[in-house]
Amino acid sequence: MSTTVTGPATDPALFDLVTGIDEVVSRLDDERAITAAVADLLQSALDRGIDLPASVTTPGEDRYVMYPLHVDPAGRFSIASAVWDVGQGTPVHGHETWGVVGIHSGAEHEVSFAKPRTPGVPLEQDGEEQWGAGSVTVCCTTDDDVHQVFCDGDEPCVGIHVYGADIGTLERRSYAPETGEVSWFVSRWTPPVSS
Numbered sequence: 001m002s003t004t005v006t007g008p009a010t011d012p013a014l015f016d017l018v019t020g021i022d023e024v025v026s027r028l029d030d031e032r033a034i035t036a037a038v039a040d041l042l043q044s045a046l047d048r049g050i051d052l053p054a055s056v057t058t059p060g061e062d063r064y065v066m067y068p069l070h071v072d073p074a075g076r077f078s079i080a081s082a083v084w085d086v087g088q089g090t091p092v093h094g095h096e097t098w099g100v101v102g103i104h105s106g107a108e109h110e111v112s113f114a115k116p117r118t119p120g121v122p123l124e125q126d127g128e129e130q131w132g133a134g135s136v137t138v139c140c141t142t143d144d145d146v147h148q149v150f151c152d153g154d155e156p157c158v159g160i161h162v163y164g165a166d167i168g169t170l171e172r173r174s175y176a177p178e179t180g181e182v183s184w185f186v187s188r189w190t191p192p193v194s195s
């Protein structure tokens with residue numbers, strides 16, 4: 001299926017990112033190969049500079065928000081502008097697909113956990129990182145996709161997140177890390193803010 005670029009993805013670097021990811025997911029099946037290739041493309045796009053309008057970088061008042069930059073018509077991938085205001089973060093959550101995150105502005109604090117193989121047991125933390133503007137990380141493959149992220153520092157954090165599905169409609173897990181109790185949720189897209 002041909003690539004459809006809608007809304008804010010009219011930025012040249014973002015347009016080329018969409019086109020490049022479309023080619024990658026058409027050619028590759030293995031999630032580790034896909035995320036490595038997408039990370040390279042996202043790093044190139046960030047290095048080149050992506051101009052995001054205020055409509056997709058404005059923080060939400062009481063929680064983080066995910067604005068759609070591009071949703072593949074066949075649902076093979078989506079690109080979000082994920083915005084955390086100062087003091088905002090997420091619960092411990094999974095993605096049930098692959099994901100690559102690049103920091104557009106601000107900084108993110110990420111705590112990662114081993115994906116539980118047994119229901120109802122406490123989660124084990126297996127990493128902690130600070131990600132600054134311009135950095136790119138593979139946040140997830142389906143078998144290793146559990147983390148918690150917060151805005152770090154004194155300005156909002158804007159991340160460009162690429163996922164291997166339409167993340168605004170995908171059912172995924174959040175976890176109570178002390179008990180391993182699972183709740184299923186859909187993050188849902190936030191409509192771009194009109195000026």
Ligand SMILES: [Fe+2]
Pocket residue numbers: 093095139147149
């Ligand atoms: Fe996440």
